[in-house]
Amino acid sequence: MQTLARRSFALAALATLSVTTLSACGGTSAETAAPAPTATSAPAGALSIKDPWVKAADKGMTAAFGTLVNNTDKDVTVVRVASPASPMELHEMAMDDGKMVMRPKEGGFVVKAKANHELGPGGDHLMLMNPSAPIKPGDEVQFTLTLSDGSTIPFSAVAKPFAGAGESYAPSGVPSMAGM
Amino acid sequence: MRRRSLLRGGALAGAGVVAGAAAGASVARGDDTPVAAPSFTTGTGVIPFHGVRQAGVTTEPPAHAAFVAFTLPGGTDRRALGRMMRLLSDDAHRLTRGEPALGDTDAPLAVLPARLTITFGFGPGLYRAAGETAPVRDLPAFKIDRLEKRWSGGDLLLQICADDPLTVTHAQRMLIKDTRPFAAVRWVQTGFRRSPGMHEPGFTQRNVMGQLDGTANPTGDVMDNAVWAADGSSQLVVRRIRAEMEKWDLLSVTDKENSVGRRMDTGAPFTGVKEHDEPDFAALDSTGLPVMPDYAHVTRAHVTDPALKILRRPYNYDGVPNAAGHPDSGLVFASYQADIERQYVPIQRRLADKDLLNEWITPIGSAVFAVPPGCAADGWIGERVLG
Numbered sequence: 001m002q003t004l005a006r007r008s009f010a011l012a013a014l015a016t017l018s019v020t021t022l023s024a025c026g027g028t029s030a031e032t033a034a035p036a037p038t039a040t041s042a043p044a045g046a047l048s049i050k051d052p053w054v055k056a057a058d059k060g061m062t063a064a065f066g067t068l069v070n071n072t073d074k075d076v077t078v079v080r081v082a083s084p085a086s087p088m089e090l091h092e093m094a095m096d097d098g099k100m101v102m103r104p105k106e107g108g109f110v111v112k113a114k115a116n117h118e119l120g121p122g123g124d125h126l127m128l129m130n131p132s133a134p135i136k137p138g139d140e141v142q143f144t145l146t147l148s149d150g151s152t153i154p155f156s157a158v159a160k161p162f163a164g165a166g167e168s169y170a171p172s173g174v175p176s177m178a179g180m
Numbered sequence: 181m182r183r184r185s186l187l188r189g190g191a192l193a194g195a196g197v198v199a200g201a202a203a204g205a206s207v208a209r210g211d212d213t214p215v216a217a218p219s220f221t222t223g224t225g226v227i228p229f230h231g232v233r234q235a236g237v238t239t240e241p242p243a244h245a246a247f248v249a250f251t252l253p254g255g256t257d258r259r260a261l262g263r264m265m266r267l268l269s270d271d272a273h274r275l276t277r278g279e280p281a282l283g284d285t286d287a288p289l290a291v292l293p294a295r296l297t298i299t300f301g302f303g304p305g306l307y308r309a310a311g312e313t314a315p316v317r318d319l320p321a322f323k324i325d326r327l328e329k330r331w332s333g334g335d336l337l338l339q340i341c342a343d344d345p346l347t348v349t350h351a352q353r354m355l356i357k358d359t360r361p362f363a364a365v366r367w368v369q370t371g372f373r374r375s376p377g378m379h380e381p382g383f384t385q386r387n388v389m390g391q392l393d394g395t396a397n398p399t400g401d402v403m404d405n406a407v408w409a410a411d412g413s414s415q416l417v418v419r420r421i422r423a424e425m426e427k428w429d430l431l432s433v434t435d436k437e438n439s440v441g442r443r444m445d446t447g448a449p450f451t452g453v454k455e456h457d458e459p460d461f462a463a464l465d466s467t468g469l470p471v472m473p474d475y476a477h478v479t480r481a482h483v484t485d486p487a488l489k490i491l492r493r494p495y496n497y498d499g500v501p502n503a504a505g506h507p508d509s510g511l512v513f514a515s516y517q518a519d520i521e522r523q524y525v526p527i528q529r530r531l532a533d534k535d536l537l538n539e540w541i542t543p544i545g546s547a548v549f550a551v552p553p554g555c556a557a558d559g560w561i562g563e564r565v566l567g
Contacts, residue, residue: 053282137361138263160283161361
């Protein structure tokens, strides 16, 4: 039995999902096998994603989440996401006419220098607009992020059953509608 | 030792005199009395999930447990089982480290693992669904059994153990949420042992009938040889055993001791003075009768061949008494062994045939599970069966 230092637990409590390390048991191809919050092993590129997962869905829209990690001294911008599973959009949650809705993120996700950017239910996320097949719990879904400099970050996310993240969708210029 | 009274009464409340304080750190209080910050270690204990063998088997049993059995729907195939076990292995790995599972909606509940272990068992039905030959099969019927369907069988078992009941509850909730797309909850049995800090590690727990329970458990290499197959797998029997407490209450201490062959207070066999004294089944009393009665539980359950021993890992249960005040108490009996048919069944046959203790206990649930080997950091539980 090991006893972990209390400090690491306090950090874990504060940062919740963002400090969890990608589990190898998930069988993802984007493993970083980081053993501790401070030991994120980002690829040679400017950006990595930790703990990616996607909400399982039998049909219709769904979303992918995770923690974008910028290990460089400069801001990095994610301008596009693609997946063989579905047409994709970068989304944010915003107030629209007194109601929380999700909509395309203008200008993409800016990940500050040496910072994390959380993609989670109720916040910024990667939207699968129209999956061509059911995304079942435990499935692995492939994604590719494109940065403003044209570089790409491929990763794999495991599908999990998840009841939340049922946000309303407000595509640009169209009244909001029920989503996900 | 009460720390506050020590300080107050000691009249020497100067800094640095907090001798014997576990944590060492002193915290200034309003009255300038230094009080040692207590050392909280129960919550932060971590038992590694990954390994050749699953955790939670020969691991010193934590104080609380939930045994959760599931039923697979018809038509489940091995691909679905593989997806399920990848998800659950990932959840188990994170939760046992004190990290939230992916998509954990109540992440703060995950940060104190308290020696959390999550152990997976596969019932005969899971192997059928996967198109594989099951290494376990249901136990034969024993004449003492009064089995109820609501406590019996199961295709998948999660044994969730930790030194804190809220940690067990959160892990159970998270794991059930990720299992329910694949399988229905069949039964849940929760149980408890002594709290951490009550005894030295390795102590024998007392059951709700007051008996020391598990004295004859193997340890060390004998335990490893009895519990594990060469590939790191094991087999698990879970039996719900109701204690007939109203009848038990009618007995004198001597009668209680005769049913088992051990002293109630020390747990010593009739032929010894200490709990772990080996019973002498050849010893005769002045009338020429065996000192260890032939009908006593210890006599019936005794195993001499080390390879045929079983590892008992039971938890007590205590439900809600009925209107008459009769308790709903007993044992969630769990035993691990390399081979149920070779090790467990002969013992249980002897007990069912003639064990005086049967007068006061009734098996009301029964299930068997194969316990697949553990997994490496890049693997998942069941990968060799389902991969």
